[in-house]
Amino acid sequence: MQRIWPRGLFIAGLAVAASAGPVIRAQQGAPDAVLTNGKIITVDEKFTIAQAVAIRGDRIIAVGSNQDITRLAGPNTRRIDLRGRAVVPGLIDNHMHLLRAGQTWLKELRFDGVESRKKAIELIQTRAKAVGAGGWVFNIGGWTHHQFADDPRPFTPAELDQIAPNNPVALQESYYQVFLNSRAMKAFGIAAGAPDPPDFVKGSIMRDAAGAPTGVIKGDIAATRPVAARLPKVEASQLEESARALVADMNRAGLTSFGVAGCNQDVLDIFEKWKKQGQLNVRTFCIGGAAAANPEAVDRSVQQIAQMKLFQGDDYIDNVFFGESVYTPLHDPMFALTSSPTADQLTQWRKMAMAIAKAGLPLHVHAELHNTIDAFLDQIEAVNKEYSIRNLRWTLAHVNQLNAAQLERMKKLGMYAAVHPWAVINGGIMHEGFGDGAYDMPALATIQASGIMWGFGTDATAANQYLPFTTLAFAVTGKMPGGMKVIKQTIGREDALIAHTRKNAFLVFHEDDLGSIQPGKLADLLVLDRDYLTVPADQIRDIKPVMTMVGGRVVYDASPAAASSK
Numbered sequence: 001m002q003r004i005w006p007r008g009l010f011i012a013g014l015a016v017a018a019s020a021g022p023v024i025r026a027q028q029g030a031p032d033a034v035l036t037n038g039k040i041i042t043v044d045e046k047f048t049i050a051q052a053v054a055i056r057g058d059r060i061i062a063v064g065s066n067q068d069i070t071r072l073a074g075p076n077t078r079r080i081d082l083r084g085r086a087v088v089p090g091l092i093d094n095h096m097h098l099l100r101a102g103q104t105w106l107k108e109l110r111f112d113g114v115e116s117r118k119k120a121i122e123l124i125q126t127r128a129k130a131v132g133a134g135g136w137v138f139n140i141g142g143w144t145h146h147q148f149a150d151d152p153r154p155f156t157p158a159e160l161d162q163i164a165p166n167n168p169v170a171l172q173e174s175y176y177q178v179f180l181n182s183r184a185m186k187a188f189g190i191a192a193g194a195p196d197p198p199d200f201v202k203g204s205i206m207r208d209a210a211g212a213p214t215g216v217i218k219g220d221i222a223a224t225r226p227v228a229a230r231l232p233k234v235e236a237s238q239l240e241e242s243a244r245a246l247v248a249d250m251n252r253a254g255l256t257s258f259g260v261a262g263c264n265q266d267v268l269d270i271f272e273k274w275k276k277q278g279q280l281n282v283r284t285f286c287i288g289g290a291a292a293a294n295p296e297a298v299d300r301s302v303q304q305i306a307q308m309k310l311f312q313g314d315d316y317i318d319n320v321f322f323g324e325s326v327y328t329p330l331h332d333p334m335f336a337l338t339s340s341p342t343a344d345q346l347t348q349w350r351k352m353a354m355a356i357a358k359a360g361l362p363l364h365v366h367a368e369l370h371n372t373i374d375a376f377l378d379q380i381e382a383v384n385k386e387y388s389i390r391n392l393r394w395t396l397a398h399v400n401q402l403n404a405a406q407l408e409r410m411k412k413l414g415m416y417a418a419v420h421p422w423a424v425i426n427g428g429i430m431h432e433g434f435g436d437g438a439y440d441m442p443a444l445a446t447i448q449a450s451g452i453m454w455g456f457g458t459d460a461t462a463a464n465q466y467l468p469f470t471t472l473a474f475a476v477t478g479k480m481p482g483g484m485k486v487i488k489q490t491i492g493r494e495d496a497l498i499a500h501t502r503k504n505a506f507l508v509f510h511e512d513d514l515g516s517i518q519p520g521k522l523a524d525l526l527v528l529d530r531d532y533l534t535v536p537a538d539q540i541r542d543i544k545p546v547m548t549m550v551g552g553r554v555v556y557d558a559s560p561a562a563a564s565s566k
């Protein structure tokens with residue numbers, strides 16, 4: 001069955017490219033593929049809706065009406081009938097700890113987007129069976145119990161013992177706490193009457209009045225770290241398989257490009273190899289550098305910064321930012337409620353920032369709490385008087401407490417905001433800590449209204465979940481997976497999509513190549529199972545790509561034909 005989008009169906013106010021005729025960048029040769037009979041949500045500057053796209057090599061060569069695009073096809077052109085489906089640009093996450101996740105992905109049990117305890121329990125049971133008696137069942141963040149609509153309570157050891165009686169189980173929710181069962185506690189040497197293992201943060205092993213451990217390890221990233229360190233790693237021989245599974249899951253979710261905080265070399269080497277083979281299915285724009293932990297280290301880092309060279313890569317792998325830490329004593333801990341940067345710490349931070357500006361490097365820096373953002377802006381205003389940062393795309397990252405006054409200061413400086421709404425999974429925890437203040441974390445409507453260039457990231461894979469349609473749903477409804485309303489400042493679905501595509505292309509320095517479906521840009525796009533623009537808001541997080549394309553290559557295909565040929 002074919003369905004053509006009648007022009008009258010388009011909402012007033014949206015420009016329609018169908019009548020404008022195709023714009024073809026290069027004249028020679030027929031396209032390799034044409035996608036027709038769709039609702040192409042181009043996310044160009046006019047938010048144009050078109051019917052069809054033509055692709056040659058790794059680029060889009062034309063966007064327009066069915067008639068105009070079909071006319072371009074030659075005898076060898078692959079024709080894809082979209083059957084009325086919506087198409088959007090490949091989604092970009094401007095800040096994910098993607099490569100690090102390759103080291104655990106194959107062994108981790110992920111709860112991203114799981115909205116019921118019943119489903120989570122089934123997943124634990126299935127994994128326990130798969131790894132066999134004695135095998136570890138664990139995850140390292142990406143969820144919290146507040147997302148279980150049917151039963152949003154923490155797990156107890158007794159419950160986990162019952163679900164998986166023969167396996168050690170460790171479930172880390174975000175970076176907030178870890179739930180252990182009896183076998184896991186035994187494996188770690190955590191017991192009534194026994195002293196805490198020395199590498200655990202003092203007081204992080206929760207105990208009842210009688211001194212018996214409750215199965216909960218709690219107290220921010222440092223508290224969860226000894227657990228993660230004890231869990232089994234992917235072996236070196238399995239690393240490529242693990243990285244492949246990770247990339248496949250990202251493509252299935254609709255993600256095609258990433259700002260990657262901390263590009264660990266082991267997985268990066270695998271990506272480089274795949275790139276040479278024409279098989280790299282995600283674009284990786286690294287955020288890295290020489291963060292310092294004390295004044296002596298600052299002096300060393302300043303010398304390294306002077307030698308740093310970014311932008312030596314290409315459209316698939318590149319280094320684009322210094323970050324995400326500058327001076328680690330001023331790196332806001334994830335669940336801290338307030339911060340009080342000292343003058344001495346800020347002097348060191350400024351020395352670093354001065355060196356980064358002097359070297360002409362872009363900066364993407366972790367800045368979360370109100371006082372920290374203010375203090376960083378004080379330093380940046382001082383730095384800017386010596387070395388202009390205006391064209392360096394300095395970006396504050398996470399910014400869940402960013403307010404209107406700070407946005408104005410950022411705009412004056414020519415800065416940008418990489419918004420990572422931790423509340424997508426941590427909203428319940430944030431409301432416990434910040435009270436009603438959490439309703440404005442992040443202040444999405446204020447950020448959007450300010451006119452600043454900003455885009456979405458998740459900061460996944462531990463601090464947050466990674467599914468982009470879950471982030472978009474949160475932005476539009478203010479709700480976590482599971483339905484709990486955690487922020488009040490929601491935005492429209494068009495603005496949300498722009499922030500996950502076109503604006504993010506700018507925030508990873510690839511606005512000429514990515515972020516919209518336009519002639520000349522790389523052919524990164526998603527065919528969706530339902531229309532993002534018209535589906536009820538509460539169903540946005542259920543949207544799934546049926547096909548994902550990166551550089552004109554189909555990297556994910558959910559069609560039954562594709563599944564049966566595998």
Ligand SMILES: [Zn+2]
Nearest residue numbers: 324366398459
């Ligand atoms: Zn961070």
